[in-house]
Amino acid sequence: MSDAPARPRPAGGPAMPAITYNFAYLDEQTKKMIRRAILKAIAIPGHQVPFAGREMPMPYGWGTGGVQVTAAILGADDVLKVIDQGSDDTTNAVAIRSFFAATAGVATTTRTSEASIIQTRHRIPEAPLASGQVIVYQVPIPEPLRFLEPRETETRRMHGLADYGLMHVKLYEDIAHHGHIATTYAYPVRVAGRYLMDPSPIPKFDNPKMDDSPALQLFGAGREKRIYAIPPHTRVVSLDFEDHPFAVQRFAAPCALCAAEGVYLDEVILDDAGSRMFVCSDTDHCATRQADGHTGTMRAPYGSSAPSSPPPPPHAGENETALAETVPTPSGERP
Amino acid sequence: MTDAPLLLAEGLTKYYGARLGCADVDLTLHAGEVLAIVGESGSGKSTLLGLLSTALDPSAGRVSYRMRDGILRDLAALSEAERRLLLRTDWGFVHQNAADGLRMAVSAGGNVGERLMAVGARNYGAIRAEAADWLGRVEIAADRMDDDPRTFSGGMRQRLQIARNLVTRPRLVFMDEPTGGLDVSVQARLLDLIRSLVATYGLAVVIVTHDLAVARLLSHRIMVMKAGRVIEHGLTDQVLDDPREPYTQLLVASVLAA
Numbered sequence: 001m002s003d004a005p006a007r008p009r010p011a012g013g014p015a016m017p018a019i020t021y022n023f024a025y026l027d028e029q030t031k032k033m034i035r036r037a038i039l040k041a042i043a044i045p046g047h048q049v050p051f052a053g054r055e056m057p058m059p060y061g062w063g064t065g066g067v068q069v070t071a072a073i074l075g076a077d078d079v080l081k082v083i084d085q086g087s088d089d090t091t092n093a094v095a096i097r098s099f100f101a102a103t104a105g106v107a108t109t110t111r112t113s114e115a116s117i118i119q120t121r122h123r124i125p126e127a128p129l130a131s132g133q134v135i136v137y138q139v140p141i142p143e144p145l146r147f148l149e150p151r152e153t154e155t156r157r158m159h160g161l162a163d164y165g166l167m168h169v170k171l172y173e174d175i176a177h178h179g180h181i182a183t184t185y186a187y188p189v190r191v192a193g194r195y196l197m198d199p200s201p202i203p204k205f206d207n208p209k210m211d212d213s214p215a216l217q218l219f220g221a222g223r224e225k226r227i228y229a230i231p232p233h234t235r236v237v238s239l240d241f242e243d244h245p246f247a248v249q250r251f252a253a254p255c256a257l258c259a260a261e262g263v264y265l266d267e268v269i270l271d272d273a274g275s276r277m278f279v280c281s282d283t284d285h286c287a288t289r290q291a292d293g294h295t296g297t298m299r300a301p302y303g304s305s306a307p308s309s310p311p312p313p314p315h316a317g318e319n320e321t322a323l324a325e326t327v328p329t330p331s332g333e334r335p
Numbered sequence: 336m337t338d339a340p341l342l343l344a345e346g347l348t349k350y351y352g353a354r355l356g357c358a359d360v361d362l363t364l365h366a367g368e369v370l371a372i373v374g375e376s377g378s379g380k381s382t383l384l385g386l387l388s389t390a391l392d393p394s395a396g397r398v399s400y401r402m403r404d405g406i407l408r409d410l411a412a413l414s415e416a417e418r419r420l421l422l423r424t425d426w427g428f429v430h431q432n433a434a435d436g437l438r439m440a441v442s443a444g445g446n447v448g449e450r451l452m453a454v455g456a457r458n459y460g461a462i463r464a465e466a467a468d469w470l471g472r473v474e475i476a477a478d479r480m481d482d483d484p485r486t487f488s489g490g491m492r493q494r495l496q497i498a499r500n501l502v503t504r505p506r507l508v509f510m511d512e513p514t515g516g517l518d519v520s521v522q523a524r525l526l527d528l529i530r531s532l533v534a535t536y537g538l539a540v541v542i543v544t545h546d547l548a549v550a551r552l553l554s555h556r557i558m559v560m561k562a563g564r565v566i567e568h569g570l571t572d573q574v575l576d577d578p579r580e581p582y583t584q585l586l587v588a589s590v591l592a593a
Contacts, residue, residue, distance in 0.1 A: 157415070161415060161416045161419060163416075163419060163453070165449060165450075165452040165453025165454070165455075166449065166452075166453070168452040168457070169438070169441055169445050169448065169449050169452055172444070172445050172448055172452065172459065172462065172463075173441060173442060173445050175459055176442055176444055176445065176463070176480075176481045177442070177481060241457055241458060241459040242457050242458045242459075243458055243459050243460050244459050
């Protein structure tokens with residue numbers, strides 16, 4: 001509470017008692033309940049465990065599930081990093097980071113390597129996660145079969161019987177209509193050879209990072225009140241067909257600011273004439289690389305006090321192929 | 336055709352609360368045999384079909400099925416996983432309303448391929464080739480393969496439903512009024528198709544219908560139901576040409592001659 005803004009006091013009246021929160025906002029009983037759900041989720045990798053989700057002081061869709069998981073596992077000596085679409089400085093990330101700084105007084109960071117808990121929306125950081133780290137995903141829709149089979153009673157039975165043929169029907173439809181698997185985010189995975197799992201709306205680019213990760217991965221869905229988990233070093237396989245194997249997005253050009261290759265890039269529109277640039281979606285990774293002296297085509301060298309005028313942005317059309325489609329495989333021809 | 340029955344029902348009874356669905360039905364069905372269950376609306380035909388196909392749990396009695404390994408097993412004793420596997424490999428179910436048996440938002444090819452994927456097919460090219468082959472057999476044009484069934488006519492939907500069921504080469508198919516709601520020329524073509532598929536693949540079929548013409552055309556044997564009970568059964572020609580029960584006589588007599 002130390003850095004909470006001082007509340008105005010009515011002149012002459014009695015002093016208003018300062019609002020105090022329990023550590024990390026939630027009461028101890030609630031945290032205990034959530035921890036039990038987390039333990040169960042870890043014991044059954046990929047299985048959705050219901051929990052008595054609480055109302056949080058933020059709307060559904062803003063990470064209420066992730067926040068409750070983070071609150072339940074947060075300790076006083078943890079270092080918290082929060083990202084939203086890879087960025088440390090977007091509204092959602094800033095709000096959640098300051099929420100825990102205020103209610104738990106924990107240290108926060110933007111450096112992936114320094115964080116012990118990383119709460120994320122829609123990305124996995126580029127820097128490899130290490131043993132001992134926990135990554136908490138915010139999940140809008142935990143059920144991967146939801147849009148194929150709307151009945152919750154039926155999807156539960158399908159999970160129970162590992163009856164997952166239907167998910168391949170979705171991938172079949174992708175190939176039949178687009179010639180390749182066109183699902184690019186929330187790409188379904190099979191965890192530890194058993195449960196089908198929605199990895200939350202991360203780009204499929206990040207799917208391989210979940211496999212055999214040394215970090216503990218926790219998923220919280222606030223609206224649907226479900227928690228699921230991938231323990232460290234668990235097999236996570238993205239679904240595919242033998243003749244249409246899983247492949248991640250590739251980018252034709254490196255990051256325009258830090259020249260990183262093999263990372264996930266965001267498209268930034270620069271003007272209304274169609275100029276755009278592609279930059280790292282992971283802001284921490286990009287900043288770290290720039291500090292290390294890597295310089296992309298559209299950035300002044302690191303350390304120059306006033307950035308000299310950057311080279312003119314590529315004109316519309318020139319960079320049309322910057323985002324290459326999923327690389328087709330040799331056998332991937334449509335029959 | 337062996338002597339052992341494929342499907343065996345003993346004393347099947349179903350109550351919906353105090354109301355009777357069907358009572359004391361015994362039947363045997365051999366491989367390659369087509370059995371028609373006829374009767375007016377509310378006579379318990381669909382209840383019986385539901386009981387046989389394990390969609391409903393009987394209040395009394397039991398249903399056994401001879402698995403591919405030759406052993407007759409009580410269906411109530413199967414685990415849910417075994418029952419599901421049976422339903423989508425060795426059995427088929429053709430619904431009266433095609434929307435109940437199809438995924439309307441999934442392309443025709445995907446509908447046919449679903450069963451293959453459910454039993455573990457993971458090669459897109461092979462699944463697609465098999466689906467195309469089956470669509471051809473039920474006379475659906477190859478260029479409609481990637482269209483979804485919402486764009487299909489009623490007759491096409493029924494044919495698609497049949498292809499979707501037959502793709503895993505089932506031995507037993509349940510049909511609930513497969514020609515209901517179709518106009519007569521489409522009905523005739525569909526019946527023709529069903530008859531040729533039944534003959535080609537040696538399917539055993541339990542078909543529920545209120546249309547005696549359909550029963551005569553397709554079935555070898557016929558069961559007549561009234562108020563939840565089987566009142567007459569025998570060879571189709573025999574029952575339809577020489578009905579013994581007054582109710583059957585009434586049914587036969589009420590068919591309009593064209």
